[in-house]
Amino acid sequence: MTTITLPAGLLAREVHLEDASAITDLNKQADIAETGQSDTTIEDVYELWDNEQLDLARDACAITNAGGDLIGYTGVAVTLRGVMLDVHTNVHPTYQHLPIARYLLQFADERTRALLESNPETPRRLYTWGFTPTKTALLVGHGFTIEESDYRMEIKLDKEPEPSQVLPGITIRPFVQGQEEQAVYAVIAEAFPDIDGKPYRPYDDWYQNVFVKSTSFDPTMLYVAVAENQIIGTTLCRVYPENAEGFIWQVAIRRSWRKQGIAQQLMRTVFAASYQRGMQRLLLDVNATNATGAHQLYASVGMHKHSQFDSLVKVF
Template sequence: MVSGTELPDLVPGLPPGYRARPMTAQDTGEAHRLVAACERALFGRVHTDAGRIAADFARPGLVPPLDTRLVTDRAGRVAARAWVHRRCEVDVHPDHRGRGLGSALLTWAETRARQAGSPRVVQTVPDGDTNAVALLRSRAYEPMVTEWLLEFPMPAEPTVPEPPAGITVRPFRPGDEHDAHQLVQDAFDAWQQRRQSYREWARHTVERPAFAPAMSVVASAEGQLVGVTLSLDLPDTGEGYVEQVAVRHDHRNRGIARLLLRSTFRAFHRRGRRTCSLATHSDTGALDLYLRVGMTVRHSSTVFRKDITQ
């Protein structure tokens, strides 16, 4: 049985001229450039920031020598990357597609997931990436949920509704972090598979370099946090991004989410941003809310799942 660092570094099935090795923290910049090239080719713009790549690499429990692979060509240029830990991401540079890299990395990810004792592999693929969708379907992956990236154009400063009675809003400030974490985890309990520790959550939100506290908004009632938006100012896109929106269960259906979002949009507009975006998926049931606020769908993705217990 192969275990620990005895796991071979090579990805079986790579075409001639390509080599694979585990990723290190120093590779996150190259990985971001790879993901950016993929997004630019598919969408005409970049959405993912380097902070998200670094946060994924630092996922609790992910063991980089075992759970990550970086593929380079003969010249040492990064051609593809993959990681697997509860879910999986595989990205192949547009200049290297059609050569079997994606298929080889997908096989490696499934093998590694089995070795780690995972019952399934989950991967999100943009619906516009028809080749990747076809590959997953050919490998017995099944659709699980739909994800949408929504946008809110802001040619003029957005209007903001009056707060409901007893509700005050203000920008996020130091000291809000742990209350915001608790609020988000409680609000997401209905659909997320597990609660995130503060450390894991913070890496994806308040500790990311792109975190924008001045464009993040909290709602309070009687001195307690009842709603929050956590925002990123993405340098590669020139637009604002709402990473998370949450309202406490006992304060829903009062217009607080709309108030938070509109306040966030206005804050970004005053910083010179003319578009704000956010992502949601079908398990949250929040799509209609965002559409009512005035957002529109920019593109959709599908989360695919494959059971690997057999």
């Protein structure tokens, strides 16, 4: 395999916490150049580094130009699923004609092999997501394969949303923090295996990921549907005030209560609350092969396909 070297005048160095702003801007510039818009926030960058405990000094690489500007970035981290390639791996559009991306992916491969050697129990795979056709094509060209694809859907809140409707015997309200986390989890743990056939993550893992590690999760935007004195449905949201947008993170209804319009009314409740907070749009992701009728559900409340992104893996 040919070793990739950087062109003269460019420097590879370790990454520091204070680089998060430049990495955010780098990704925004690359996204805008290809799609005309970007959803990347600095909170996303910090949250991924923190959640995955990415070792910036050892397992991440920044590329700078002669003026010291950050023009390329990548990083990898060990997870239960294998080694994760940071989704913020990118090159500034002005420099994408140079072999910087290939240099970064070469770095990621080398660090992946080292991490797998020191963590033999870790699945021997490097995985990530491609949020644009160019990123997916680049990764495929580097030996990744597409495992599955998802649709990102959106609704623009440029006018007051349709109000939620009253369902007989069902109450939709904000959840009570400190009292109902277990009940909310039980609904999600029952619903999500119907999407991919896999057991859902343990409660402690879910709780840490949602309530402790996520800087964008807003517990006041967690709504529940209650019937017969039990929680039968829920929706969780992330909020990004700096972008005036939100992200519907999880929607779940217990099996015996589905097809009664509960999910629609939960989502309409979220739409209304988001509009009142000044959010201009909401996003969510759904698997392209989801067999639960989720696509029809989201379309029925006014959401439409915004883009497609791919889950990719490279086996070592």
